[in-house]
Amino acid sequence: MEWSKLKNIIILMLAAVNVMLLVLVLSRQWESRSYSENAREDAVAILWETGRIRVERDALPDEMDLPVLTVTRDPELELRQAEALLGALSGEPSSMRYEGERGTAQFYANGGFSAELEAGACPIGDKAPAAYAVDLLAGMEFEAQVLEVREQGESTFVTVRQLWQGEPVFDCTATLVFEEGELRRIQEDVSRRLVGEPQSGGVERTYTVATMLMRFMDYVISNGRVCNEIDAFAPGYILESQSEPARLVPAWRVETDQGDYYWNAVTGEIRTAS
Known part of the structure; x- marks a missing residue:
C-alpha cells in the first residue's frame, strides 16, 4: 500500500x-x-x-x-495603611499602635483596627461621607463597598465591607464616623481588615x-x-x-x-x- x-x-x-x-x-x-x-x-x-x-x-x-485563600500578616502593608490614614508617623509603633500627624490608630493581628483623628485633620470638603470613606480606604489598599449610611444626632456613620478582587469578605467591615464635615474616628470592635495579600490556599x-x-x-x-x-x-x-x-x-x-x-x-x- x-x-x-x-x-x-x-x-x-x-x-x-x-x-x-x-x-x-x-x-x-x-x-x-x-x-x-x-x-x-x-x-x-x-x-x-x-x-x-x-x-x-x-x-x-x-x-x-x-x-x-490564605492570608499572612504583612507588617509592611500595615505600615503603609497607618501612613495613608495618619500621614507622617512619629516614632516607632508600640504594640501595633501608631501615632501620626492626623491622630492615632490601633491595629490587631486578627485584622481588627480603629483610629482617633484630630479635629480638623480629615475634612471631607464637598464629598459625601460615603465617597470620602471609600476613597480614604482605597488609599489604605482596602477596596470598600458601602453597606449603610446612618445619621445619629450630629454624627454620620458609614459602614463598609472589604472586597477582594471584587468579591465581598463578609467578616471584614469597618465603620467610619463623621462629625461636622470631617472624619473623626474609625470605630473599635466593629472594624476589621485583611492583614496581608491573599494567596492560593490549595484546592478544597x-x-x-x-x-x-x-x-x-x-x-x-x-x-x-x-x-x-x-x-x-x-x-x-x-x-x-x-x-x-x-x-x-x-x-x-x-x-x-x-x-x-x-x-x-x-x-x-x-x-x-x-
Missing part, C-alpha cells in the same frame, strides 16, 4: 477516535449536569414538603467557584448548593429557627483567623424572610449573619 494512502487511513482513524472521545466527554458532562439539576429540584421540593421553606428554583446560584472540595439546602433545613429544624422563604444568595468569603495563616473560605450569604445567614461552602457550617 502506498504511504500516502496509509497516512490518510491513519488520519481518519485518529479523527474517529477523537470524535468518540468528544462524544464520551459531552455525554458525561450532560449526565453530570442532569444529576445536578435533579438534585437541586429534589432539594427545593424537600425544603418545602418537610420544612415549609420556599425557594424559587430560578433564585438558586451556580455552584461555588471561588478558591480557598466545596459542598453543592443542593447539599447546603439540605443542611440548612436540618439547621433550621435542629435550632428551632423560623424561616419561610429563602430570597437571595451572594457568593463571597468568610475570614477564619483562628490559625496562622488565616484563611479566606468561600461562603454564601443567604437572605431569608427571617434574617440572613452565612453558609460555609467548605465545612458546611451555617451561622447567622450578625
